[in-house]
Amino acid sequence: MFRLVIPLRLLGAIYKLYSLNRCVLKELESLGKALYGAKLIAQRFQVRNCSHLKNPVSGSACLLSMIEEGNPHHFFVATQDQDLANKVKKKAGVPLLFIIQNTMVLDKPSPKSLAFVQMLQTNQLVPDHQKQSIVQLKEKEGLTKQEGEKRRKRKRAGGPNPLSCLKKKKKTQESQEPSAEKKKRKRKRNRIKTEAMQSVQKKEEE
Numbered sequence: 001m002f003r004l005v006i007p008l009r010l011l012g013a014i015y016k017l018y019s020l021n022r023c024v025l026k027e028l029e030s031l032g033k034a035l036y037g038a039k040l041i042a043q044r045f046q047v048r049n050c051s052h053l054k055n056p057v058s059g060s061a062c063l064l065s066m067i068e069e070g071n072p073h074h075f076f077v078a079t080q081d082q083d084l085a086n087k088v089k090k091k092a093g094v095p096l097l098f099i100i101q102n103t104m105v106l107d108k109p110s111p112k113s114l115a116f117v118q119m120l121q122t123n124q125l126v127p128d129h130q131k132q133s134i135v136q137l138k139e140k141e142g143l144t145k146q147e148g149e150k151r152r153k154r155k156r157a158g159g160p161n162p163l164s165c166l167k168k169k170k171k172t173q174e175s176q177e178p179s180a181e182k183k184k185r186k187r188k189r190n191r192i193k194t195e196a197m198q199s200v201q202k203k204e205e206e
Helices: 022-042 059-066 082-089 111-125 128-141 143-155 162-205
Strands: 018-021 046-048 096-100 103-106
Touching (some): 018 022, 022 059
Parallel strands (some): 018 046
């Protein structure tokens, strides 16, 4: 186990150094003599209380629970565990430290942290009052109505319902039947008129 002396001022800022938490100390105790020296070094520093006093968990799980919800206490995580480091990189705003040849190295910001910073910058570039003014200008120009109409048009169906077409054909057939009956009635009336006229003419001739 190498010895590491960390200065009280790092990257131009004063910080507090914790020997992680009680869960990590419990894990070091369970590993036995192999990490007895690491346990003695860890006990020299201030211990951070965690929520696992009665039911201790693994050191990695406890560390991850301390940086949840956006790392509100601004913790740096120093670890040589690659699995834990990969999990820390998936959380935005958590600096990661590791050691290479007895030298402390600060890892570059993770893609998750870079995306979070970019989102904050875009929100700062457009304040809330400017966003409201943009919405008001859109309403004056009628752009919001046009966007709503476009959305409604997209929801409309593309073609007619085939069942409705069949119903319309039945109506046309029903409408054709009474028209044919009317024509027959007109023909009968014309025949009656012609027969009556012929009978009248015969009487006059007699």
